[in-house]
Amino acid sequence: FNWLQEAEKFTPRLRLLDYTGPGRHDDREHFREFDxxxxxxGVMRSDIAELAQMEFDYVILxxxxxxxxxxSQSAKAARLLQGRHKLAMSGTPIENHLGELWSIVExxxxxxxxxxxxxxxxxxxxxxxxxxxxxxxLLSKALRPIILRRTKAxxxxxxxxxxxxxxxxxxxxxxxxxxxxxxxxxxxxLLRKETGSISTNKIEVLEALLRLRQASCHPGLIDEAxxxxxxxxxxxxxPSVEEVIDEGHxxxxxxxxxxxxxxxxxxxxxxxxxxxxxxxxxxxRQARVERFQTDPNVRVxxxxxxxxxxxxxxxxxxxxxxxxxxWNPAVEAQAI
Numbered sequence: 158f159n160w161l162q163e164a165e166k167f168t169p170r171l172r173l174l175d176y177t178g179p180g181r182h183d184d185r186e187h188f189r190e191f192d193x194x195x196x197x198x199g200v201m202r203s204d205i206a207e208l209a210q211m212e213f214d215y216v217i218l219x220x221x222x223x224x225x226x227x228x229s230q231s232a233k234a235a236r237l238l239q240g241r242h243k244l245a246m247s248g249t250p251i252e253n254h255l256g257e258l259w260s261i262v263e264x265x266x267x268x269x270x271x272x273x274x275x276x277x278x279x280x281x282x283x284x285x286x287x288x289x290x291x292x293x294x295l296l297s298k299a300l301r302p303i304i305l306r307r308t309k310a311x312x313x314x315x316x317x318x319x320x321x322x323x324x325x326x327x328x329x330x331x332x333x334x335x336x337x338x339x340x341x342x343x344x345x346x347l348l349r350k351e352t353g354s355i356s357t358n359k360i361e362v363l364e365a366l367l368r369l370r371q372a373s374c375h376p377g378l379i380d381e382a383x384x385x386x387x388x389x390x391x392x393x394x395x396p397s398v399e400e401v402i403d404e405g406h407x408x409x410x411x412x413x414x415x416x417x418x419x420x421x422x423x424x425x426x427x428x429x430x431x432x433x434x435x436x437x438x439x440x441x442r443q444a445r446v447e448r449f450q451t452d453p454n455v456r457v458x459x460x461x462x463x464x465x466x467x468x469x470x471x472x473x474x475x476x477x478x479x480x481x482x483x484w485n486p487a488v489e490a491q492a493i
Contacts, residue, residue, distance in 0.1 A: 158443040159470050160195045160219070176200065185211075198223050198231045205234040216240030220467050221247040222491075224264060225257035227273050232260050236267070248467075252487040255280045255288070258300070265303060319493075324397065326389035328373070335379065336372045343368070374417045374481055384420055390480060395424055398478070402430070402456040407449070407473045411462045411492055412480040418459050421480075425457065435469075436461035442469075449473060466492035 164173055176184055176196040185207060188194060194213075201208065216238045218224065224232035243265050251257055259276045262269055270276045280288050280296075288296070309316060328336060343365035350358055368379065375391065377384035398408055412418050415436045425432050433449045435442060435458070449458045450473045458471065462483055483489040 158446075159468065160193075163470075164193055164195075201238075202230050202234045205237055209234075209237040209239065212239045212241070214240065215242045215244065217244045217246065218264065219246050221245035221261050221264075222249050222252050222257070224260050225252060227260035227263065232264070235264050249487045249491045252485060255296075262300070262303070269299075269303075324393050326393045328389045329387045331386060332372070332376055332389060335376050335383075336369065339365075339368050339372050339379070370481055371414065371417075374412070374414060375420055377420050378414060378416050384423075388420075391421065391424055394421070394478060394480065395428060398457060399428065399430070401476050406456070406475045408457045408476045408478065409471060409474045410457060410459050410478045410480065411465070412459075413462045413483055414481065415461050417480060418461065421459060425459075430457055431455050432457035432459055434459045435465050437464040439464070446471065460492075462488070462492055 161173060161175060164171055171192040172190065174184060174188070174191040174194045176194050177200055181196075181200065182204075185204075188211065218235060224235045226232060245261050245265055247261070250261060256277055259270050259273055263273070271279075279292075343361070347358060347361060347365070350361075371378035373390070375384075375388040376386040377388075394410070398410070401408055410418075410421065412421070418434070418436065422432070422434065431454050433445050433455055435445050439445060445458075446469060449455050449471065458474065460466075460469075462479075466488055477493050479489065479493075483492075
């Protein structure tokens with residue numbers, strides 16, 4: 158919906174087609190009557206057999222990291238699309254490792270980086286670990302002609318620098334006790350393992366880290382019966398948000414845990430703070446975004462990091478709170 162809104166705003170003469178929804182199939186016969194056809198990766202995957210038969214002037218992938226996994230259905234479908242020109246746009250073209258570049262470049266310019274297997278071997282299984290400085294320089298030089306990179310300073314020169322601040326929270330005694338109990342439990346469980354290497358116990362280690370992250374957010378994420386317990390993060394968040402909105406600003410609040418966002422909602426309701434909410438189950442995303450953007454009474458937007466970390470233009474907000482760090486810093490940076 159952002160693409161449709163922006164096109165109507167900046168290029169009102171373009172003939173737009175929203176190619177989504179159950180009635181979209183009849184629209185394919187009329188593609189030539191439109192200048193811009195906007196669709197989702199999900200629709201592209203479903204309709205690729207028909208879409209691959211057509212030739213477009215431009216095929217543009219927004220949030221192109223969606224095809225980072227070359228073996229995914231989205232990546233395979235995207236490579237079948239025919240276009241005289243191809244563009245891929247992304248704030249995070251490399252989210253995890255260098256190997257993800259292959260998939261995007263293969264869409265843009267098939268064969269430029271060789272086969273996926275060869276590229277992985279050259280860069281060390283995709284991680285880039287086997288590339289020395291000369292190898293990285295060579296890869297950079299090869300890709301430079303097809304990459305246009307713009308920094309925030311180049312786009313909006315009068316925008317102030319981003320200020321990052323870490324708010325430290327000391328856990329209440331009851332929350333600290335729960336945290337220590339969980340840590341002791343998983344530590345003892347891992348020590349009882351016959352093989353003590355992390356590589357053989359990855360799942361247990363990740364589970365332990367996840368539970369500790371949840372416990373540090375709120376006891377209610379571990380035990381639903383404790384949703385009413387105090388939480389150090391909430392006790393810091395709510396007064397801070399109240400102070401910011403009293404100054405007339407709007408705020409985004411991200412968390413990877415929707416169960417934590419539910420507890421935050423209860424606290425905001427008690428504090429009589431008007432807010433909007435979005436997670437993976439939200440269907441009317443456009444209405445939620447528009448209300449936050451235009452309603453002066455809606456000062457806070459609670460967002461699931463995974464669901465709202467991309468594809469949203471929330472220009473009304475000046476403050477962003479991350480209640481818990483995401484596993485992947487690139488995804489976190491994309492959201493901000």
